[in-house]
Amino acid sequence: xxxxVKIFLVAIGFLTWNPLCGxxxxxxDRVLAIGRNALYFEDYVLSMQYFNQVIRVxxxxxxxxxxxxxxxxxxxxxxxxxxxxxxxxxxxxFLVEAYRCRGIARVYxxxxxxxTADFDKGLDLAPDNKMxxxxxxxxxxxxxxxxxxxxxxxxxxxxxxxxxxxxxNRGYAYMSDEDTISALKDFEKLLEIxxxxxxxxxxxxYVYYTQEKYDQSIVDFDEAxxxxxxxxxxxINRSLVRYQLKNLRGAMDDYDHVIRLDPYNSMAYYNxxxxxxxxxxxxxxxxxxxxxIEIEPDNDFAIYNRALLxxxxxxxxxxxxxxxxxxxKHPDFFPAYYGRGEAKMKKFDKIGAEKDYNTAxxxxxxxxxKKDFEKDSLSTRxxxxxxxxxxxxxxxxxxxxxxxxLTYKSExxxxxxxxxxxxxxxxxxxxxxxxxxxxxxxxxxYFDRSVEKINQSGVMGxxxxxTNAEMPFDNQLENTFKEIEKLTKYIEEKPSAEFYFQRALxxxxxxxxxxxxxxxxxxxxMSSSNDVWIYRFSRGNCWMKKIEYEASLDDDVEENxxxxxxxxxxxxxxxxLMLKDFEETNNINPQFPFSWFNRGNVFSMQKDYRNAIAxxxxxIDLEKNFAEAYFNRGLCYVLIGENEKGILxxxxxxxxxxxxxxxxxxxxxE
Numbered sequence: 001x002x003x004x005v006k007i008f009l010v011a012i013g014f015l016t017w018n019p020l021c022g023x024x025x026x027x028x029d030r031v032l033a034i035g036r037n038a039l040y041f042e043d044y045v046l047s048m049q050y051f052n053q054v055i056r057v058x059x060x061x062x063x064x065x066x067x068x069x070x071x072x073x074x075x076x077x078x079x080x081x082x083x084x085x086x087x088x089x090x091x092x093x094f095l096v097e098a099y100r101c102r103g104i105a106r107v108y109x110x111x112x113x114x115x116t117a118d119f120d121k122g123l124d125l126a127p128d129n130k131m132x133x134x135x136x137x138x139x140x141x142x143x144x145x146x147x148x149x150x151x152x153x154x155x156x157x158x159x160x161x162x163x164x165x166x167x168x169n170r171g172y173a174y175m176s177d178e179d180t181i182s183a184l185k186d187f188e189k190l191l192e193i194x195x196x197x198x199x200x201x202x203x204x205x206y207v208y209y210t211q212e213k214y215d216q217s218i219v220d221f222d223e224a225x226x227x228x229x230x231x232x233x234x235x236i237n238r239s240l241v242r243y244q245l246k247n248l249r250g251a252m253d254d255y256d257h258v259i260r261l262d263p264y265n266s267m268a269y270y271n272x273x274x275x276x277x278x279x280x281x282x283x284x285x286x287x288x289x290x291x292x293i294e295i296e297p298d299n300d301f302a303i304y305n306r307a308l309l310x311x312x313x314x315x316x317x318x319x320x321x322x323x324x325x326x327x328x329k330h331p332d333f334f335p336a337y338y339g340r341g342e343a344k345m346k347k348f349d350k351i352g353a354e355k356d357y358n359t360a361x362x363x364x365x366x367x368x369x370k371k372d373f374e375k376d377s378l379s380t381r382x383x384x385x386x387x388x389x390x391x392x393x394x395x396x397x398x399x400x401x402x403x404x405x406l407t408y409k410s411e412x413x414x415x416x417x418x419x420x421x422x423x424x425x426x427x428x429x430x431x432x433x434x435x436x437x438x439x440x441x442x443x444x445x446y447f448d449r450s451v452e453k454i455n456q457s458g459v460m461g462x463x464x465x466x467t468n469a470e471m472p473f474d475n476q477l478e479n480t481f482k483e484i485e486k487l488t489k490y491i492e493e494k495p496s497a498e499f500y501f502q503r504a505l506x507x508x509x510x511x512x513x514x515x516x517x518x519x520x521x522x523x524x525x526m527s528s529s530n531d532v533w534i535y536r537f538s539r540g541n542c543w544m545k546k547i548e549y550e551a552s553l554d555d556d557v558e559e560n561x562x563x564x565x566x567x568x569x570x571x572x573x574x575x576x577l578m579l580k581d582f583e584e585t586n587n588i589n590p591q592f593p594f595s596w597f598n599r600g601n602v603f604s605m606q607k608d609y610r611n612a613i614a615x616x617x618x619x620i621d622l623e624k625n626f627a628e629a630y631f632n633r634g635l636c637y638v639l640i641g642e643n644e645k646g647i648l649x650x651x652x653x654x655x656x657x658x659x660x661x662x663x664x665x666x667x668x669x670e
Contacts, residue, residue, distance in 0.1 A: 028054055028061075036067060044071040045659040052655065062091035066098045072651070073105055075662040079644075080651035081105040096126045103135055112139050130156050130163055137169060146177035162193050164200075171203055180207050198227035202234050209241055217241045232258045232265055239271065240394055251275060266295040270302055271394045282309050300326060304336065311343045319343045334363035335389075425635055426628035426658070427468040428601055429594040430541045431534065433460075433505060434471040444469055446623070450589055454534065459498050466594060468628060470509070480506055497523040501535055504542070513546035533588040537595055540581035543574050544602070578602050593622035597629050600636075609636040627656035634661070 035050030048071050054064040069084035085102030088095055103118035116139050122132045137152030153170035156163055171186035184207045190200040205220030221238035228234070239254035252275055258268035273288030286309050292302035307322030323340035326333060341356030435445050446466040455463050487503040490496075504519035520539035524532055579602055585595035600615035616633035620626050634649030647665050654661035 028058055032064060032067070035064070039067060039071055042074070044074045045654070045657065045662075047071050048655055049657060060091060062088040062095055062098070065091070066095060066101065068655070069098070069101050069105070072655070073101065073108075075654065076108070076666050077647075077651045077654060077662060078105040078108040079647055080655065082109065094125060096122045096129065096132075099125075100129075100132055100135060103132075103139075107135075107139055107142055110142075112143055115139055128159060130160060130166070133159070134165055134169060137173065141169075141173055141176065144176075146173050149173040150177070164190050164194055164197060167193070168197075168199055168203060175207070175210075180210060183207055196227060198224045198231065198234070201227070202231075202237070205241070206237060209237070209244075212244075214241050214244050218245065230261060232262050232268070235261075236267055236271065237396060240396060243275070243394060248275060248279065264295055266292045266299065266302075267395050269295070270299070273302070273305065274394055277305070277309065282313055285309055286313070300329060304339075307336075307339055307343075311339060311346070314346075316343045316347050320347075332363055334360040337363070425601065425604060425632045428541050428544055428598045429466055429468050429628070430470065431464050431505075431538050432467060432470045433462045433464065433502075434509075435465040435467040436469040436471040446594070446626075448592065448594070450592060454531070460502065461498075462502075480510055495522075495526070497527040497531075497535065500526070501538065504538065508542055508545065511545075513542055516542045517546070530588070533585040533592070533595075536581040536588075537585045537592075537598075540578045540585070540595075540598060543578045543581070544598070544605075547574060547605075572606075575602055575606060591622060593619040593626060593629075596622065597626065597632075600629070600632060604632065604636060609640050612636050625656055627653050627658050630656065631658045631661055635664070638664075 031050050032054050035047045035054070038044075038047035038050065048068050051064040051068040051071070054061065055068075058064075065084045065088040069081040069088065072078070072081040072084060082102055082105040085098045085105065088098040089102070092098075099118045099122035103115040103122070106112075106115035106118065116136060119132050119136045119139070122129060123136075126132070133152060133156035137149045137156070140146070140149035140152055150170055150173050153166050153173060156166040157170070160166070167186045167190040171183040171190070174180070174183035174186065184204065187200055187204040187207060190197055191204065194200065201220040202224040205217045205224065208214070208217035208220065218238065218241045221234060221241060224231070224234045225238065235254040235258045239251040242248075242250040242254065252272065255268045255272040255275070258265050259272075262268070269288045269291045273285045273292065276282070276285035276288060286306055289302040289306040289309070292299050293306070296302070303322050304326050307319050307326065310316070310319035310322065320340055320343045323336050323343065326336040327340065330336065337356045337360035341353040341360065344350075344356060345353040429446065431451070437444050444467055448466055451464055451466060454460060484503060484506050487499055487506070491499045491503065500519040500523040504516040504523065507513070507516035507519060517539060520535050520542060523535040524539065527535060579599060582595040582599040582602070585592060586599075589595070596615050596619040600612040600619065603609070603612035603615060613633055613636050616629045616636070619629040620633070623629070630649045631653035634646045634653060637643070637646030637649060650661040650665050654665070
């Protein structure tokens with residue numbers, strides 16, 4: 001998102017502070033208060049679980065929808081936030097903060113006219129609401145109508161001549177309109193009102209930087225960092241000043257410090273890679289660009305820089321692969337053809353090299369993308385600059401980066417959308433005696449009446465749980481083998497479907513899937529028609545684990561083939577057996593949502609996403625809060641290009657505790 005102004009984070013901060021009306025029951029009030037506490041401390045995913053509880057008990061209250069929307073905005077789930085605000089306003093059309101919150105969400109969704117309408121509606125109800133005036137100005141900034149933005153912020157200043165946020169944002173609007181003189185006046189006015197404003201010092205420091213007044217700039221950035229030492233953007237921009245002052249060691253120290261604060265800060269890795277390249281530390285520069293690409297797989301600047309370095313270091317195949325990636329995405333960028341040609345020449349591929357050289361010469365002569373090939377004279381570039389000719393320039397931290405705060409280390413706390421998790425579908429739901437805890441915010445087990453009935457009968461000897469997170473048995477192998485031996489004796493004395501089932505689960509825990517499947521087959525043969533579904537359901541899961549396990553063992557299998565183990569091993573027949581077991585489960589126990597979910601996973605593994613979606617939908621119809629089904633269906637929608645539906649499902653999955661969904665939303669949001 002380009003040109004992010006601090007106002008939105010400030011606005012979100014204000015949203016959490018406004019007390020609303022009380023509630024009729026003390027328990028509801030308490031749960032809502034706990035949720036608001038979690039929201040204030042940036043534990044967004046956990047806070048939503050409390051708001052969900054209130055909504056389930058009292059769906060007519062507007063406040064839990066509103067607060068849940070605030071959490072979703074912080075997690076960049078703007079569509080979900082918009083819907084929650086609308087739900088709050090349906091219940092209370094006079095909730096001013098809900099108009100502001102929905103307007104903020106709509107700005108991020110680029111629905112500028114609707115956002116302005118929300119801010120205007122809020123101002124109708126509260127004409128002196130300063131934050132609404134600031135938000136209106138921000139819409140003008142996003143529309144690049146900077147003169148109108150200045151007018152909007154000026155209205156806020158006229159209502160309160162000491163309103164710091166208005167001066168700060170009007171200054172940014174002036175800067176965007178290339179009026180640094182007026183911007184400097186606003187920032188100095190802000191510091192006159194509040195000499196201890198870290199934002200004011202950082203903003204003025206950046207103006208001095210653009211005016212090449214580096215000695216004055218460094219003083220302001222030093223003060224901003226002293227006042228707020230956890231703002232990574234301050235360090236990044238101070239490093240640019242240090243670079244201009246020829247203090248390369250100091251610039252490098254700033255990047256090191258940012259990375260200690262935020263191990264996922266791609267800008268710090270990128271800029272450090274540029275500096276390391278400049279001082280000849282090429283191997284470690286490659287490591288930095290590797291890290292950037294790991295965090296941002298589509299960062300073309302990092303890919304191109306890595307390609308150049310790999311060519312110089314003799315990693316020619318890797319270099320050619322990176323150059324090819326750039327060429328496929330930017331077919332008119334002639335330097336990439338030159339670079340690939342040189343790498344091919346070093347491999348004595350003269351024909352390939354000449355072909356690339358000729359293509360590069362033709363592109364340069366035709367000047368098909370002249371603007372892309374014109375390199376400006378500045379030593380830095382903005383994040384919005386997509387000109388690959390500026391690949392060797394340091395990146396300036398934008399407003400979004402400067403306002404990013406790092407407070408929590410837990411992966412389920414804070415802005416989880418900024419953490420790059422592996423995007424893997426949720427695993428099958430299985431029956432087990434030993435569930436594992438998932439996280440503080442996602443439930444580990446599901447309740448089902450048919451399973452509870454079995455537990456109450458006591459026929460299994462232990463309580464069965466429905467989960468897709470089983471406890472690892474690495475440290476309990478000896479006990480597991482002893483239990484298998486004991487059950488084997490029971491089976492020899494008096495065989496029963498229950499004993500075979502229990503032993504099958506133990507075999508499954510130690511990855512002896514063939515024995516587990518064999519035992520489950522015997523359980524199926526021995527059981528009555530009423531309870532056979534338990535064994536069929538478990539056998540289908542065991543087949544799935546067998547496929548995944550065997551695929552993971554073969555190091556010669558390419559990664560993409562390993563992820564689709566069923567296709568690689570030609571196991572269509574096994575997939576059919578899985579589907580048959582889950583289908584029989586559905587026939588006997590049609591209200592059991594988990595077999596529908598697991599069938600969806602089989603179809604998804606086969607890349608039959610339409611059928612997978614149909615099965616996930618059936619599972620959701622039966623279990624309204626089935627987080628894993630929403631998550632997997634959302635991924636399927638994204639894979640078939642229906643991103644809007646996918647993001648809605650992922651939003652729901654995140655709301656229900658699968659916090660990885662917010663990172664997926666951020667990656668695939670249009």
